[in-house]
Ligand SMILES: Nc1ncnc2c1ncn2[C@@H]1O[C@H](COP(=O)(O)OP(=O)(O)OP(=O)(O)O)[C@@H](O)[C@H]1O
């Protein structure tokens with residue numbers, strides 16, 4: 001048996017060598033690149049088949065649609081397609097015939113989704129093993145009999161990727177390579193996707209096509225252009241990175257993969273801007289919850305359940321949207337309020353309005369706490385929740401305790417380091433004689449980064465760095481005087497109160 005086995009391998013070897021020699025001769029004599037490649041591809045396939053006599057090939061087929069009547073586009077297929085985009089369409093791509101499709105709704109409207117054309121084949125290397133991917137499709141079935149592929153499968157071509165690999169690489173391919181392909185494919189899809197900004201605002205509460213409506217998220221702010229103390233900024237970025245890379249850590253310590261951030265500080269210090277920078281840094285979607293538009297606690301829960309992984313869920317101005325007694329305030333309906341102000345306010349109409357509000361929204365503090373805790377433990381991972389507020393002291397400690405809001409970040413008035421960054425971003429200057437004056441005035445003036453940025457913005461064609469900085473110094477002087485005046489007034493008022501209290505004591 002052994003001798004027969006040797007003999008069989010030997011003759012296969014001779015056949016292979018002959019094929020290789022004949023192939024080389026034909027190859028060298030062929031004229032015309034297209035023909036050469038066409039024949040090359042076919043010969044390589046046949047050569048592989050011949051080689052399979054001594055080391056047989058195994059295959060794995062990935063179909064475009066999952067079976068079982070679900071008719072969902074298979075995640076694995078999309079991941080393989082994304083993975084192969086690099087190999088087939090990238091700079092080193094070996095495939096000449098590509099297929100171009102319109103990307104999924106909401107993706108970049110200018111882009112085309114390129115993939116391998118039918119019957120194209122591409123080789124890939126993984127830890128010293130070579131594997132081959134073949135793309136092919138089958139025409140729709142002609143009979144109308146109910147089929148495994150369902151109605152969509154009958155109308156369109158059925159498309160597949162088939163992976164060929166050698167028997168001796170079975171463990172490597174099935175155990176590691178396929179997981180590697182899916183992982184890498186997901187990373188490519190994530191990189192290519194268009195991020196979204198979701199909102200629950202739709203006038204009448206809920207949207208026809210679900211609880212969220214969305215637009216493409218294209219906020220230009222990044223940490224590079226966010227002005228704040230550099231040490232603090234680095235701390236936040238490190239914290240975000242640790243969160244993003246912390247899947248194993250969170251699993252090991254048995255915590256849900258979630259993190260809460262509380263951003264607090266005066267208006268115009270960059271809280272909303274920070275949320276955009278966070279989303280850009282992490283490449284996450286943003287869900288902006290307008291609490292005043294949520295009617296009940298269970299509606300709030302519904303909103304959360306509909307959020308996806310890799311997202312930031314934001315509730316802005318939490319102190320204004322939610323009264324800690326559980327009643328609601330009317331904050332953001334500015335336009336409506338202004339309109340109402342113009343009307344004469346009668347006791348009857350006020351009463352009616354209160355009734356209306358009571359019916360319109362019943363989200364309570366405990367509802368918010370429950371949703372956070374429920375979200376923390378129940379939903380899949382990688383979500384960040386951010387609350388912003390101008391009045392951290394007004395918030396119920398239960399709402400912002402560690403575990404709910406893990407990291408508290410104070411956004412404060414503009415410091416000199418932050419100003420330098422703004423001067424660089426807005427004016428392109430990293431030093432100037434007026435910097436000294438700005439450095440001295442900033443700590444005494446309490447100016448927000450929003451105001452500094454506004455002063456540094458050229459207002460006309462004749463404005464340059466000199467004039468903008470001079471204007472800023474002037475404004476800083478004014479702000480300093482205003483602050484001193486306010487402090488003095490507060491002091492006088494305080495003294496007055498003290499004296500009045502002392503007089504009362506004397507009378508007694
Ligand atoms: N730290 C900052 N760095 C760069 N730009 C800033 C910063 N803070 C504010 N700005 C600029 O000022 C504008 C207003 O800032 P932003 O909306 O982030 O303030 P906010 O703290 O959210 O205010 P509010 O409390 O009123 O919501 C932004 O459009 C941004 O351009």
Ligand SMILES: [Mg+2]
Nearest residue numbers: 271272316388
């Ligand atoms: Mg804001």
